[in-house]
Amino acid sequence: MAAYIVLLIACVQPALVLGYSTAAGPPACINLTPQHDGTIAQNSTPPYSLFVETNSIKQGGMVTVTLNATATDGYFEGFLVQARCTKCTTADTAIVPGTFAKYTASDGTIQTMDCLNVTKNSITHTSEFKKTSVMFTWKVPAGYDVSQGIKFRATVVKSLRTWWNTVMSDEISVTTSTCARSASAMAVVIGSIIASLLLSHYL
Template identity: 60%
Template sequence: MAFYALFCLACVLPVSVLGNAARAGTQACLDLTPQHGAVAQSSTSPYMLSVDTTSITQGGMVTVTLNATTAGTTFRGFLVQARCTKCTTADTAIVPGTFAKYTASDDTIQTMDCENDAMNSMSHKGNDDKTSAKFTWKAPADFDVTEGIQFRATVVQVRVTWWTDIRSDEITVTASSTSQVAPVLTLAVLSFIAVSSLLP
């Protein structure tokens, strides 16, 4: 009886560490590696990440599309994040922007919270076959404009067949008009005060 109980437990336990069909597991947040017990494919990925722009301002928005590149190719799972390209920790620096569904009624995708930042990742919902996924990403209003952004994805075709390090074009970020106006206004006010103090 004890042997039977241990056997049943051994059969059940691996399920909890191999990943969740409902979405990517949080253990994949940093290295974008699903815990499926299989290594990534070394062949060219049949998927691509495209963006509708390669230049935004602080707080700006990008539309991101994950597509199969060949007819008849589908995928079941994925995890997409915005990564910093000019940080000292570029390989692990998740940019704390905000993902959202492109179409509110889309029930095939969902946002994820990684490393305690809300909605900084996008993943699948359920394991139905898909040919594309479309969503938006909003940059932080205080994003450091000396750094760049690139979306990175891991895509699972079936449980043991997956590709990683799928990258979009790099996106540059420029200062928003409000962040440019603020220093000018501050300088103008200080100049006015300085001039006023000199007047009789």
């Protein structure tokens, strides 16, 4: 009987570890809470930062984001990063459906993740290898509502029992794309030309 119990533990233990060592699990998508049994988020200031290269991005544009350990000897084993809407009525759960990608295609330490069945709207780790920094890109949706702001938010795991879920970037704004502005300006010009032609026809 004891042998069967040992065998059962041996089979179950890797599954529990894989819940955070090879990627964040689907249950973490909404509240950014790792599925580490019996653990809670740290309430101290996170020893990590999310740096965004710009505070303004155009619709359909791309931005580079870096997750860093800020302590001298700091590191992290796992993470999950998403773009969150800051002015939506459901800001705490509004994942912006942009597209994450590796900054370096050959980087085997990170991978994109589909949360709530939306393609590549999150990015996470591939193993529990200790990291001090990871870099990735994010593309804003072409039709994103420019009245809404965006912040990147992360859960960062130092160890199985030590993690923070309040790591956030500065807020970035989204502006109308050049193409959209050009199309709008062209529409105004065409409208003016048509109005002038109609007016001259009746004079």
